[in-house]
Every structure is written in C-alpha cells, then in structure tokens.
Amino acid sequence: MANIAKLLAGRAQHVLQVAAKQPQLAPRFFASAANLEYIKHEVTGEKKNVAVITLNRPKALNALCNGLMLELSQALDTYERDANVAAIVITGSEKAFAAGADIKEMQSNTYSDCIMGNFLNDWTRVARCQKPIIAAVNGYALGGGCELAMMCDIIYAGEKAKFGQPEIALGTIPGAGGTQRLTRAVGKSKAMEICLTGNMISAVEAEKMGLVSKVLPADQLVSEAIKLGEKIGTHSGLIVQLCKEAVNTAYETTLQEGLKFERRTFHATFATEDRKEGMTAFVEKRPAKFSNL
Known part of the structure; x- marks a missing residue:
C-alpha cells in the first residue's frame, strides 16, 4: 500500500x-476533473476546438443561482486561456435554456444586502469573455436566462424557444442587462413592451426583432451552433478577438467613436503576421495558415 x-x-x-x-x-485539466454541480462542459467539433458548456439544473429549469454562475465563470476562465479553443457554445436543455434567476435564493435579500454585496456584479463574466460565445437557446430563456443569452455574441434559437423579461410581475425589474441590452438589440418600443408587460415572445418574433440570429429545429440547434463555432475557428483567433471588440464598441459607443476605434483596429492588424498571411494567401489563391501572431 x-x-x-x-x-x-x-x-x-x-x-x-x-x-x-x-x-x-x-486550467483545462483541473476544470475537467472538478466535481461540477450545475454545469457540464466538453470540447467538441471535428478539430476539437469548440467548447460546449451546458447548464445543468434540470429540476429548476436551469434557474441561475450563484453556484451555477460561479461554475460558468470558472469554465470560461478555462476555455479563454486554452489556445486550442476557438469559440464557446452555451446551451441548456430542450425544455429550458434558463427559466430565470433562482427566486428562492434572492427572495430574502434586502436593499442593504444588494448594495453592500454588489448583487449580480459577478454575473457578467460571459460579456467579458474575449472569445466568441454562441448561445444555443431551446425552451425558456426568461429573466436572467434571457439576459445571459444577450451577454453572448450570437444567439441561435430552437423553434419552440421563448424569450422574455417577466421581472415586472415579481415587483422588480431586470438586473443583469435586460433593460439595457434588450433596448439596444430590439429598440425602445419593443423593449418597453417586453419589460413592462412581462410577456414572452417566440423564437420567430425574436428573430424578426433582431434579438436572434437564426431559428432552427430543436434537435439541430446545438450541432448548428458548433458548426458556427468551427467556421469562426477557421480564421485567425487574434483577428477574431479584435473584430469582436470592434463590434462591441459599436454596440456601446457613438458612431464617431466607433468609427475611429474600428479604423485604428484595422490599422493595427497590419502589424500582425496573420494579416500578412491572409492577404498573401488570397493573392496566391491558396488557403491561409493562421498562427495567431
């Protein structure tokens, strides 16, 4: 012995x-060995370069609790540092992406608790991730679930997906970006209607509003999201991150500030090996071989 x-x-x-x-x-080794309670995750795709994180609280319809958001943050830390991972997919079950925040967990909170603890501040890790994140939404994406999807860069939805911000019916308002990201995505009038009524909208409606990029059959949703991640992974990871930052700048600043940021970022790509390789490959009519340099 x-x-x-x-x-x-x-x-x-x-x-x-x-x-x-x-x-x-x-980080990848230790994260995979961890005893996770609220999520599952794996690396998949033909080149094993797309990470899939699955919210896994089936009895609670994947309601978001502090424990789940902590595990999600740790998984993102792992994959953000993993040079082999080009994109990340976040999904739930066919019944629910996430049916909201865990009401029981926050029911006893006081105003003082929220202020002193900076409640929900740590729930924004998804929005801060440098790598592209695709939300594959089946079933309910309500309240915090809708907000989580909107923190991602691209949303694919199953045909029966339902989106909404029902906080108004609970005597509160969205607290993780629902009034802000939704307004930027669909405009003031639609955002007001969704937030002030608490009504759910269908995947088709969400696509028409511009909230969702594509609607797919439920059984094809995750596989199509992985294919999207693989397509992104054919490009330079360095340039992908710069492009993501430029789009987010458009989302968050004025047009003039955004145009200046875009132009300077475009100029910066000329200092990279991947820009040189990409243009040379195009001229030579061959596939580019990017090195993230």
Whole structure:
C-alpha cells in the first residue's frame, strides 16, 4: 500500500510539473476533473476546438443561482486561456435554456444586502469573455436566462424557444442587462413592451426583432451552433478577438467613436503576421495558415 501511495503521489507531482510548464492546458485539466454541480462542459467539433458548456439544473429549469454562475465563470476562465479553443457554445436543455434567476435564493435579500454585496456584479463574466460565445437557446430563456443569452455574441434559437423579461410581475425589474441590452438589440418600443408587460415572445418574433440570429429545429440547434463555432475557428483567433471588440464598441459607443476605434483596429492588424498571411494567401489563391501572431 505504501508503494502504491508513493507511486500515485509521484504521478500527481508529475502532472503538476507538466501543468506548470503548460499554463494554457493546466486550467483545462483541473476544470475537467472538478466535481461540477450545475454545469457540464466538453470540447467538441471535428478539430476539437469548440467548447460546449451546458447548464445543468434540470429540476429548476436551469434557474441561475450563484453556484451555477460561479461554475460558468470558472469554465470560461478555462476555455479563454486554452489556445486550442476557438469559440464557446452555451446551451441548456430542450425544455429550458434558463427559466430565470433562482427566486428562492434572492427572495430574502434586502436593499442593504444588494448594495453592500454588489448583487449580480459577478454575473457578467460571459460579456467579458474575449472569445466568441454562441448561445444555443431551446425552451425558456426568461429573466436572467434571457439576459445571459444577450451577454453572448450570437444567439441561435430552437423553434419552440421563448424569450422574455417577466421581472415586472415579481415587483422588480431586470438586473443583469435586460433593460439595457434588450433596448439596444430590439429598440425602445419593443423593449418597453417586453419589460413592462412581462410577456414572452417566440423564437420567430425574436428573430424578426433582431434579438436572434437564426431559428432552427430543436434537435439541430446545438450541432448548428458548433458548426458556427468551427467556421469562426477557421480564421485567425487574434483577428477574431479584435473584430469582436470592434463590434462591441459599436454596440456601446457613438458612431464617431466607433468609427475611429474600428479604423485604428484595422490599422493595427497590419502589424500582425496573420494579416500578412491572409492577404498573401488570397493573392496566391491558396488557403491561409493562421498562427495567431
């Protein structure tokens, strides 16, 4: 027994030494070994370069709680540092992407608790991720679930998906971007109607409003989202991140500020090897081989 224990200890030490030499792989190793309660995650796709994070609270229709958001943040930390991952898909079940925030968890909160604890401040990790995130929404995406989807860069929806901000019926308002991101996505009038009535909208309506990029059969949703991630992964990861930042700048600033940021970012790409390779490959009529440099 002593020899076995010594052997296992030696192997553990070896893993730690390897992880220390390869920091981009270390978080992935330990995250996959963690005992996760609220999410599942894996790397998939033909090139194993798309991470899929699945919200996994089936009995609560994937209601968002602090524990779930913490695990989601940790998974994003892992994949953001993993050089092999080009894009991330966040999804739920066929019944619910996320039916809202966990009301029982917040029911006893006071104004003082919310202010002193900066409640919901840590729920925005998805919006801060540098890599592209695709929300694959089946079923209910209500309240915090709708807000989580809107934190992602692209939303694909199943045919029976339902979106909404029903907080008004609970005597409160959206607190994780519902009044802000929704207004920017669909305009003031539609956002007012959704937020002030609490009514749900269908996937088709959401697509017409511009909230959703594409509506798909439920059984094809995740696979199509993965294909989208794979398509993004054929390009330079460096340039993809710069482009994502430029689009987000348009979303968050004035036109003139956005145009200046875009132009300077465009100029900056000329300092990269991938811009040189991309244009050279085009002229030479061959596929580009990007190096993220």
